[in-house]
Amino acid sequence: MAKVISIANQKGGVGKTTTAINLSSSLAAAEKKTLLIDIDPQANSSSGLDISNHTPSVYEVLIGQKKMEDVIVNSYLSYLDVLPSNINLVGAEIEMVEMPYRESLLKSAIGSIKEKYEFIIIDCPPSLGLLTLNALSTSDSVLIPVQCEYFALEGLGQLLNTINIVRQHFNKELQIEGVLLTMFDTRLRLSHQVAEEVKKYFGEKVFSTVIHRNVRISEAPSFGKPVLLYDAISSGSKNYISLASELLIRNSK
Numbered sequence: 001m002a003k004v005i006s007i008a009n010q011k012g013g014v015g016k017t018t019t020a021i022n023l024s025s026s027l028a029a030a031e032k033k034t035l036l037i038d039i040d041p042q043a044n045s046s047s048g049l050d051i052s053n054h055t056p057s058v059y060e061v062l063i064g065q066k067k068m069e070d071v072i073v074n075s076y077l078s079y080l081d082v083l084p085s086n087i088n089l090v091g092a093e094i095e096m097v098e099m100p101y102r103e104s105l106l107k108s109a110i111g112s113i114k115e116k117y118e119f120i121i122i123d124c125p126p127s128l129g130l131l132t133l134n135a136l137s138t139s140d141s142v143l144i145p146v147q148c149e150y151f152a153l154e155g156l157g158q159l160l161n162t163i164n165i166v167r168q169h170f171n172k173e174l175q176i177e178g179v180l181l182t183m184f185d186t187r188l189r190l191s192h193q194v195a196e197e198v199k200k201y202f203g204e205k206v207f208s209t210v211i212h213r214n215v216r217i218s219e220a221p222s223f224g225k226p227v228l229l230y231d232a233i234s235s236g237s238k239n240y241i242s243l244a245s246e247l248l249i250r251n252s253k
């Protein structure tokens, strides 16, 4: 039975999509059968794995027109499948407002798919709207990327509040998988300060793996590849492989 992990933070540009693509690819490289669900209308996780403008998409799954197994596509990695997003999803949040059990549409759709994978990673949009609520209601845990930048902790209170609301109403079991420091720059004092502050606040929830700023990570999506296929020996590739191992070790206890 798959462990379902949402990558969430309502702030844009903190490394959610980068983490979704590269964590799921690293898990797949470790021969863990993985599904990446892209639930962001911007569809960056899909295009970053060379699956663009794909229809049907998660949109048809959410509104009940298609079954998940009929929409899932294979990636270049044999252990990684993708449930792609599409710009159509922009309208879904509005359509979903009218639907009964609107926070649990993804959870109902996921059904038996969970038996086919070891991990399901969900890339969330930069908001705490219905799409993110659907992701959190479906998940066993949430991984929170935090960019080592000014105002890193800003808005995290709101995210934790949303997690509590989801626990109360839709998903009692939702855990925090961990907090991931992203775009760390060893040379910048600010990066070290932010890391200290985040560790003070989240304690051992913070992953020991830190994702460093690395240009190969930002180049890879334009080639439709995860960084480990684009440049296997880059620091970005090593950091995400290390994150996957840490996650596997944490989950084997």
Ligand SMILES: Nc1ncnc2c1ncn2[C@@H]1O[C@H](COP(=O)(O)OP(=O)(O)O)[C@@H](O)[C@H]1O
Pocket: 011, 012, 013, 014, 015, 016, 017, 018, 019, 044, 126, 182, 183, 184, 211, 212, 213, 214, 215, 217, 218, 219, 236
């Ligand atoms: N470790 C990193 N090193 C360099 N650039 C990064 C790194 N992580 C993310 N980026 C870049 O930062 C931008 C925002 O990242 P992204 O993963 O799309 O954030 P989000 O999904 O949270 O909006 C992208 O252009 C991405 O390529």
Ligand SMILES: [Mg+2]
Pocket: 016, 017, 018, 040, 044, 124, 125
């Ligand atoms: Mg994104």
